[in-house]
Amino acid sequence: MTLVQLVQAGDRTAFEVLYRRYIDQAVRVAFLITHSQQLAEDVAQETFVQVLRRIRTLREPRNFRPWFYSILHNAGRRTGRKEKGWSFFPFDLLGRGEGDTGAAGVDELVLDRQEVEELRTLITRLPEHHREVIVLRYYAELTEPEMAEALNVPAGTVKSRLHGARQRLLAMLQEGRNGGRRGHFAAR
Amino acid sequence: MLRDDDLKAALAAEATRAQVPADEILERIRRSGARVQTVGSTRRLWYAAAAVLTVAVVAGFLLMSGPLGRQEPVPAAPASPAAADVKPEVQPAGPLQFYESKSWAFRLSFPTPFVGPVIDERGSMVFRSDAFSISVDHRRRQPQVMAEDLLGDLVAATVKESQRFRVAELGMRTANGRKAGLLHVQYISAAAWFDRASYAVTAGNHEYVVACTSEPGSQTPWEQVAPVCAQVLDTLEVGTDQGFISRAQAAEAVRAGLPGDWDVTLATLEEQFPVEGAGLQAVWRIELAAKADGQLTYHVILDAKSGKVYSTENLVTGEKH
Numbered sequence: 001m002t003l004v005q006l007v008q009a010g011d012r013t014a015f016e017v018l019y020r021r022y023i024d025q026a027v028r029v030a031f032l033i034t035h036s037q038q039l040a041e042d043v044a045q046e047t048f049v050q051v052l053r054r055i056r057t058l059r060e061p062r063n064f065r066p067w068f069y070s071i072l073h074n075a076g077r078r079t080g081r082k083e084k085g086w087s088f089f090p091f092d093l094l095g096r097g098e099g100d101t102g103a104a105g106v107d108e109l110v111l112d113r114q115e116v117e118e119l120r121t122l123i124t125r126l127p128e129h130h131r132e133v134i135v136l137r138y139y140a141e142l143t144e145p146e147m148a149e150a151l152n153v154p155a156g157t158v159k160s161r162l163h164g165a166r167q168r169l170l171a172m173l174q175e176g177r178n179g180g181r182r183g184h185f186a187a188r
Numbered sequence: 189m190l191r192d193d194d195l196k197a198a199l200a201a202e203a204t205r206a207q208v209p210a211d212e213i214l215e216r217i218r219r220s221g222a223r224v225q226t227v228g229s230t231r232r233l234w235y236a237a238a239a240v241l242t243v244a245v246v247a248g249f250l251l252m253s254g255p256l257g258r259q260e261p262v263p264a265a266p267a268s269p270a271a272a273d274v275k276p277e278v279q280p281a282g283p284l285q286f287y288e289s290k291s292w293a294f295r296l297s298f299p300t301p302f303v304g305p306v307i308d309e310r311g312s313m314v315f316r317s318d319a320f321s322i323s324v325d326h327r328r329r330q331p332q333v334m335a336e337d338l339l340g341d342l343v344a345a346t347v348k349e350s351q352r353f354r355v356a357e358l359g360m361r362t363a364n365g366r367k368a369g370l371l372h373v374q375y376i377s378a379a380a381w382f383d384r385a386s387y388a389v390t391a392g393n394h395e396y397v398v399a400c401t402s403e404p405g406s407q408t409p410w411e412q413v414a415p416v417c418a419q420v421l422d423t424l425e426v427g428t429d430q431g432f433i434s435r436a437q438a439a440e441a442v443r444a445g446l447p448g449d450w451d452v453t454l455a456t457l458e459e460q461f462p463v464e465g466a467g468l469q470a471v472w473r474i475e476l477a478a479k480a481d482g483q484l485t486y487h488v489i490l491d492a493k494s495g496k497v498y499s500t501e502n503l504v505t506g507e508k509h
Contacts, residue, residue, distance in 0.1 A: 016214070019210075019214060019217075020210065023208060023210045023213060023214070024208050024210070027206055027207075027208045027213075028203040028206045028208070029203075031203065031205070031206035032199060032202055032203055032206075037206060037207060040206055041209065041213060044213055045213050045216055045217060048213070048214075048217050049217055052217070111190075111191070111194045115194075116194055116197050116198050116201070117198075117201070119190075119194060119195070119198040120198040120199070120201050120202045123195075123198060123199065123202065124202070134195065134199070135199060138192060138195040138196045138199050139196070139199040139200065139203060166189070166190050166195075169190055169195075170189065170190050173190075
């Protein structure tokens with residue numbers, strides 16, 4: 001019997017084990033998306049409450065991870081809506097089209113340590129749908145099919161969002177290189 | 189094109205800014221009253237609703253039929269059949285719960301060096317290695333042991349199952365010539381306890397000993413213990429997808445102590461018995477694919493403490509080593 005099955009059977013101890021295994025990831029993923037400690041905690045808490053209430057609806061325990069992140073995704077949206085004057089995704093959009101990267105012809109950008117730091121800042125400025133796929137793919141390390149399940153969108157949409165997000169980040173980095181270390185990079 | 193590693197590094201760095209008050213959040217979840225809606229609890233909810241409805245109908249009937257304005261005490265509503273049916277919820281028995289009345293123990297032994305103990309901010313003793321983080325909350329009457337990462341679910345789930353565990357041994361020992369950390373948890377029942385460990389497994393560069401065996405003199409038959417051990421093995425196997433060890437990996441550790449050149453395909457705890465002068469021994473059914481002879485079945489007797497092979501018996505030829 002797997003851990004998830006034990007939780008489905010009502011084993012509270014198993015739930016706590018599951019909780020300990022995922023709480024760190026849940027809070028940090030929520031933080032990366034919301035950029036708010038308080039919201040991240042609220043989202044994580046709501047996520048696990050929903051896990052408890054709905055885990056019996058999970059038919060295939062192997063699919064727990066994408067199922068879990070779909071709950072986190074929805075909990076984030078619900079929790080964010082409750083906040084007055086605070087958008088769940090509060091960061092400014094940069095107003096660029098997805099294809100407008102200015103990065104054509106670049107094979108691979110090798111970043112130095114400072115630029116990785118800058119990248120960290122730039123990720124927080126991505127629009128919601130882009131930031132979310134970046135976090136789920138490169139922090140939570142979900143596969144694209146898992147992301148599609150978690151976000152309840154077609155796999156093609158995940159792919160295009162990922163591509164768009166990466167292109168957008170690349171464009172911002174290129175802009176930073178061309179325009180010196182100001183602009184986007186100095187905003188934090 | 190951005191490199192994946194740069195994205196991961198940036199996100200990992202950003203994520204460290206978040207605090208994870210795990211205990212506080214868990215407490216809030218508990219206070220929220222959220223729980224798994226088991227069949228039992230759903231049924232109980234219906235019973236409770238039916239009982240309330242019955243009481244309300246009876247009370248309403250008495251109120252309506254009695255003289256208005258009279259201050260006579262309203263007779264207590266008779267117990268409804270529905271209310272009488274309300275029984276304590278029986279949690280579906282998971283393997284660990286099922287054997288709760290039995291006595292058993294297991295031990296995790298990790299020969300990788302660890303640091304500690306140190307007292308963390310919650311007052312728990314914490315031992316850390318590159319594979320384990322084990323904390324022992326000594327403030328409780330029965331120490332609460334939590335191990336994270338590899339095998340963590342097993343330790344945590346078991347120890348916290350009944351709160352009837354105790355840390356029997358916690359310290360250093362020498363295993364295979366190396367210093368090793370040893371966490372020995374015993375599960376105590378009214379009858380007896382099981383002791384010792386005899387399952388050697390490997391995961392990457394790490395080696396662990398996990399097993400359940402019976403204390404000599406224990407009245408609890410092995411038949412009751414073996415399934416728990418099987419649960420241990422199953423847990424390990426289940427964890428394979430999540431980076432834990434598999435039964436095949438465990439069997440590989442057993443193979444190292446066998447004579448000849450064998451491929452172990454399956455290792456299953458079968459039975460154990462006391463051996464005079466040698467403490468308790470565990471018998472494993474090991475399926476071996478010999479390089480030349482094909483598939484054979486061996487009984488392998490392991491030293492219950494060290495996990496080393498004590499002897500083997502070829503069930504086909506009767507040959508013993």
